[in-house]
Amino acid sequence: MLKLFFTKRRLLLLSLSTTVMAWSLACTKNKQEESKGDSAANKTKIFQYLRTSAHKSLDPMKQFDSASAELIDNVYSKLLQYDYLARPYKLVPDLLETMPVKQKDGLTYHLTLKKGVKFIDDPAFKDGKGKEVTADDVIYTLKRFADINVNIKSYMLIQGFVAGMDEFRAETKKLGKAVDYSKLEIAGVKKVDKYTVSIKFTRDNPLAFYPFAFSGMSIVAKEAVDKYKEDFAKHPVGTGPFYIKKYSRRGKMILAKNPNYYEVYSPMASKEEEAAGFLANKGKKVPFVDEVHLPLIEESQPAMLKFLKGEIDWIGMNKDDFAKMAYKKDGVFHLKEQYAKNFKMYTEPGLNAEFFRFNMKDKLVGKNKALRQAIAYALNAQEWIELMRNGRGIPLNTMVPHPIAGSENDIKFDYYTQNIEMAKKKLVEAGFPGGKGLPPITIEYRATSKSTRQDFEFIRNELAKVGITLKGNFQTFSSFLKRVESGNFQMSSAGWGADYPDGENFYQLLYGPNKIPGPNSSNFENAEYDKLYETSRFMPNGPERYKLFSRMSEIVKEEVPLILRWNVLAFGLYQKRVKNMKRNMMMDTPFKYLDLELNNKKAH
Amino acid sequence: MLTYIIRRITYMVPILIGVAALVFVLFSSVGEDPVRVALGTHATPEAIAELRHQWGLDQPLYMQFLDFLRQIATFDYGRSYNTGENLMDMFKQGALISLSLTLIPYLIGVFLNVSVAILIAYYRGSWFDRYSTFIFVASMSISYMVYIIGFQYILAFKFNWFPINGYEEGLAGMNYLLLPWIISIVVSAGPNIRMFRTVFLDETKADYVRTAFAKGASENSVLFKHILKNAMIPILTYTVIVIPFLILGSFLMERFFSIPGIGDTMITAINNGDFPVIKAMTMLIAIFYIVFNLITDILYAYVDPRVKLS
Numbered sequence: 058m059l060k061l062f063f064t065k066r067r068l069l070l071l072s073l074s075t076t077v078m079a080w081s082l083a084c085t086k087n088k089q090e091e092s093k094g095d096s097a098a099n100k101t102k103i104f105q106y107l108r109t110s111a112h113k114s115l116d117p118m119k120q121f122d123s124a125s126a127e128l129i130d131n132v133y134s135k136l137l138q139y140d141y142l143a144r145p146y147k148l149v150p151d152l153l154e155t156m157p158v159k160q161k162d163g164l165t166y167h168l169t170l171k172k173g174v175k176f177i178d179d180p181a182f183k184d185g186k187g188k189e190v191t192a193d194d195v196i197y198t199l200k201r202f203a204d205i206n207v208n209i210k211s212y213m214l215i216q217g218f219v220a221g222m223d224e225f226r227a228e229t230k231k232l233g234k235a236v237d238y239s240k241l242e243i244a245g246v247k248k249v250d251k252y253t254v255s256i257k258f259t260r261d262n263p264l265a266f267y268p269f270a271f272s273g274m275s276i277v278a279k280e281a282v283d284k285y286k287e288d289f290a291k292h293p294v295g296t297g298p299f300y301i302k303k304y305s306r307r308g309k310m311i312l313a314k315n316p317n318y319y320e321v322y323s324p325m326a327s328k329e330e331e332a333a334g335f336l337a338n339k340g341k342k343v344p345f346v347d348e349v350h351l352p353l354i355e356e357s358q359p360a361m362l363k364f365l366k367g368e369i370d371w372i373g374m375n376k377d378d379f380a381k382m383a384y385k386k387d388g389v390f391h392l393k394e395q396y397a398k399n400f401k402m403y404t405e406p407g408l409n410a411e412f413f414r415f416n417m418k419d420k421l422v423g424k425n426k427a428l429r430q431a432i433a434y435a436l437n438a439q440e441w442i443e444l445m446r447n448g449r450g451i452p453l454n455t456m457v458p459h460p461i462a463g464s465e466n467d468i469k470f471d472y473y474t475q476n477i478e479m480a481k482k483k484l485v486e487a488g489f490p491g492g493k494g495l496p497p498i499t500i501e502y503r504a505t506s507k508s509t510r511q512d513f514e515f516i517r518n519e520l521a522k523v524g525i526t527l528k529g530n531f532q533t534f535s536s537f538l539k540r541v542e543s544g545n546f547q548m549s550s551a552g553w554g555a556d557y558p559d560g561e562n563f564y565q566l567l568y569g570p571n572k573i574p575g576p577n578s579s580n581f582e583n584a585e586y587d588k589l590y591e592t593s594r595f596m597p598n599g600p601e602r603y604k605l606f607s608r609m610s611e612i613v614k615e616e617v618p619l620i621l622r623w624n625v626l627a628f629g630l631y632q633k634r635v636k637n638m639k640r641n642m643m644m645d646t647p648f649k650y651l652d653l654e655l656n657n658k659k660a661h
Numbered sequence: 662m663l664t665y666i667i668r669r670i671t672y673m674v675p676i677l678i679g680v681a682a683l684v685f686v687l688f689s690s691v692g693e694d695p696v697r698v699a700l701g702t703h704a705t706p707e708a709i710a711e712l713r714h715q716w717g718l719d720q721p722l723y724m725q726f727l728d729f730l731r732q733i734a735t736f737d738y739g740r741s742y743n744t745g746e747n748l749m750d751m752f753k754q755g756a757l758i759s760l761s762l763t764l765i766p767y768l769i770g771v772f773l774n775v776s777v778a779i780l781i782a783y784y785r786g787s788w789f790d791r792y793s794t795f796i797f798v799a800s801m802s803i804s805y806m807v808y809i810i811g812f813q814y815i816l817a818f819k820f821n822w823f824p825i826n827g828y829e830e831g832l833a834g835m836n837y838l839l840l841p842w843i844i845s846i847v848v849s850a851g852p853n854i855r856m857f858r859t860v861f862l863d864e865t866k867a868d869y870v871r872t873a874f875a876k877g878a879s880e881n882s883v884l885f886k887h888i889l890k891n892a893m894i895p896i897l898t899y900t901v902i903v904i905p906f907l908i909l910g911s912f913l914m915e916r917f918f919s920i921p922g923i924g925d926t927m928i929t930a931i932n933n934g935d936f937p938v939i940k941a942m943t944m945l946i947a948i949f950y951i952v953f954n955l956i957t958d959i960l961y962a963y964v965d966p967r968v969k970l971s
Contacts, residue, residue, distance in 0.1 A: 113743050209712045209715065213704075213705045305921070306921075309827065356916050359918070362818045535934065553702075574705075
C-alpha cells in the first residue's frame with residue numbers, strides 16, 4: 058500500500074535535500090565577526106560591553122537604576138564627578154572649572170562652569186547646533202530635579218540640603234504637572250553671571266556636594282526636554298563623552314565619541330598605577346575609543362561565550378565563573394593558567410555592607426541583649442565567605458565598607474569573631490542555657506532562590522551548634538519590605554549600598570529618628586549613638602570624626618542591633634587589549650577613560 | 662455561518678471580562694508591589710505615596726478595575742510603569758520580532774513534521790518506525806534549555822557556524838535567527854511527529870481507505886485526497902491554536918539569543934511588577950487566542966463538509 062509514492066529514489070531525494078538545507082543554514086558565516094575584523098582594519102576603536110539588564114529611562118531625573126545610570130553617565134555630564142583612580146573615592150570637577158568656592162557666610166558656594174562646553178548638535182536647538190552650557194541650564198536642571206512631578210525616585214539624596222529646595226518641591230506638588238519654572242524659584246539658588254551659580258545650603262555640610270556627582274543631576278537642556286517631552290527618556294541630549302548613535306532598549310545600543318568633549322585625562326594615579334601605565338594617556342583628550350557597542354545579554358552563558366570568543370571586552374564574573382576560571386591562594390586571587398594567557402582579572406571591594414538585622418521591638422530578640430550577643434558569637438563570617446562565596450568578600454568590622462573613608466582601614470576595630478564557648482556563655486546569661494526554653498527564631502529573606510536557601514542552611518547549622526533553632530522565611534522583595542516595615546519580624550537579612558561614599562550613609566542606618574519607615578529598620582534607639590551620629594554627620598573626614606565613628610562601632614558591638622557580615626568583592630575579566638582598566642564603584646562604566654590596543658588580536 | 666461568527670464574537674465579551682478580572686485579582690493580590698520594586702530599599706514614605714498616586718494605585722480597587730476595562734475597550738493601555746514607553750508601540754514592535762523568531766520554524770516545522778509523520782506511518786512496524794520512535798521519544802525527554810545551551814555552545818561557540826547571540830532589524834537579522842530557528846525545529850519535531858504519526862495511523866486503518874483501494878484509487882490519491890484530508894481536523898486544531906502563542910515568542914530563546922521580543926519583555930514585566938505591560942499583553946493574547954479559535958472552527962467546515970457551523 059502507498060509503496061509507489063515512497064519509492065527509494067524519492068526517499069533518497071527527500072533526505073538529501075533536507076541535509077543540504079540544514080547544512081547550508083549551518084554553514085552561514087558569522088557576519089558580525091567579519092564586520093568586527095573590518096573595523097579593526099580601519100583602526101576604529103570599538104569597545105564592546107554587555108548590558109545585563111535593559112535601562113528604564115535615559116531621562117536623568119526619572120531614573121534610579123544602575124542600567125540607566127550606566128548610559129546616562131556616558132552621554133551627559135554632571136557638575137562634579139569622582140576621580141577615576143583615587144581611593145577612597147574623591148570628588149573632582151566635571152562641568153565645573155574648579156571645586157565649588159565657599160563664600161564668607163560659610164553656607165553659600167559659587168559654582169563656576171567651564172566655558173565653551175556645548176550640548177551635542179540636535180534639532181532641539183536653533184539651527185540644530187548644540188548650545189553652550191550656562192548657569193541657566195544648571196538652574197533649570199536643579200529645578201527639574203526638585204520637581205516632584207518629574208523626580209520621585211532620587212530627590213531624597215539632596216532633601217534638606219539646599220535652602221528653599223524642599224519648599225520649591227512642595228510648591229510643584231500643589232501646582233501639578235504644569236509647572237512653569239520661570240515663575241517659581243528655589244530661594245537658595247541664584248544666577249551670578251553667565252557661567253556662575255550660587256547655591257546656599259541649609260547648613261555647612263560636606264555631604265551636600267555628593268548629589269552633584271549623581272547621574273540624576275546630569276545637566277539637561279530645557280530646549281530638549283520641551284521638544285521631546287515623554288520621548289526625552291529615549292532621546293538624550295547631553296554634553297557627555299559620547300552620544301547615542303543607535304538607540305535600542307532591548308537590542309544593541311551604540312555610543313559614538315563626542316568630538317567636542319572637553320575633558321583631558323588626568324586621574325590621580327598612585328605610584329603603582331603610574332608604573333602600570335595608567336598615565337600613558339595623560340594630557341590627552343578623552344574618550345580614547347571611537348564607539349562603544351552595548352548589546353543586551355541577560356543570560357550569563359552566552360555572555361561568557363562571547364567574552365571568551367573576544368566579542369566582549371569586559372565582563373563581570375559571577376560565583377560560577379569564578380569557580381571555573383580562578384582560584385584563591387594565600388589570600389590572593391589568580392586566574393587559572395589557561396585563562397591568564399588571554400585575559401586579565403580585577404578585584405575591587407564594593408560599596409555595600411551586608412548584615413543581619415534584629416528587630417529591637419521584638420519581645421524576644423529585641424529585649425535580650427545577651428541572646429543577640431550569643432548569636433553574634435556563634436557566627437563565622439570568614440568561613441561563610443570562603444565556603445559560600447568562594448572567598449570573594451571581606452568580613453566587616455565596622456558598618457562602613459572598606460573603600461570608604463572612615464572604614465576599618467581608618468579606625469582599628471575588632472568585631473565579633475566566632476567563639477562557641479562565649480556564645481554558650483551568653484546564652485546562659487540570656488536565660489536559655491544550651492538553648493533550653495528558647496523558641497525558634499525566624500529570619501526573613503528577600504528572595505526565594507536556591508542560593509538564598511543555601512545561605513540560610515549554613516547559618517542555621519552554625520546556630521544549631523550552640524542550641525539556637527533558626528527558621529527561614531523566604532519571600533518576594535516587596536513582601537519582604539512590607540514585612541520589615543510593618544515591624545513584624547525578629548531577624549532579617551539586610552544590606553545597604555552607598556548612596557554616596559561617606560561613612561555617614563551607613564551610620565544613619567541605626568540613628569533613632571530614622572527608625573521605620575526610615576532606613577533604621579532595626580528600630581534601634583540609643584541616646585549616645587544618636588548624639589555621636591548628629592555630631593559626626595557634618596564633620597569632614599579626619600581623626601576627630603573617626604574617633605566618633607569608633608565609639609559608635611563600640612555601641613553597635615555591645616548592643617548588637619545588627620550583626621555585621623561582609624563587604625562584597627567585585628570581580629571582572631577584561632581582554633588584554635583593554636588599557637586603563639580599574640573598577641570604580643562610583644562610575645560603573647568609565648568608557649571615556651578606557652583605551653584599546655588595536656594590534657592585540659582577539660583573545661580566542 | 663455569519664450568525665455563528667457574530668454569536669462567537671459576542672461570547673468574547675464575558676470571556677474577556679473574566680480574563681481581565683482574573684489577571685487583575687492575581688496581580689493586585691499576589692504580585693510584586695510595583696511601587697516598592699521601582700523605588701527599592703532606599704525609598705522614603707513620601708516617594709512611595711507620590712508614586713502610588715501618580716500611577717493611580719491609591720484609587721479604590723474597583724476604580725482601578727473599571728479603568729482597566731476602559732483600556733481594553735479602547736485598546737489604549739497607557740504606558741509602562743518601568744520605562745514610560747507606549748504599550749501598543751511596545752507590543753507592535755515586540756510582536757514582529759517574536760514572530761520573526763517563531764513563524765518561520767513553525768511553518769517549516771509543520772511541513773517537515775507532517776511529511777516525516779506520513780513517512781513513519783507508512784513504514785509502521787518497520788525498523789525505521791522503531792528507531793525513529795526511539796529517537797523522537799528520547800528527543801522529547803531532553804529539556805528545551807539543554808538544546809539551547811548545547812547548540813549555542815557547540816554550533817556557535819565551538820564550530821563558529823553562527824553568531825552566539827544578537828539581533829538586527831531587516832535581512833541582516835537573519836544571521837542571528839538561524840540557530841534559534843534550527844533549535845525550534847528540532848525541539849518541535851519529537852512531540853509533533855509522534856502526534857501526527859498517531860493521527861495518520863488511525864486514518865490508514867479506517868474503512869474508507871480499504872474501500873478506496875478496493876475501488877482502484879491510486880496510492881497518491883488515497884494519501885492526499887483521503888487520508889491527509891481526514892487527518893487534517895486534529896492537525897488543524899493542534900497547529901492553528903498555537904499561532905497566538907507565536908506572537909508571545911519564546912522566553913528562553915529570546916533571553917539566550919538576546920532577541921528583543923515579547924516573551925522576554927513579559928517575563929521582565931512580571932518580575933518588576935510592571936502591571937500595565939502584563940495587563941496589555943495578557944489581554945491582547947487572550948483576544949488573539951479567541952480569534953484563532955474561531956478561525957479554527959471555520960476552517961473545520963472547509964476541511965470537513967460534515968461539520969456544520971450552526
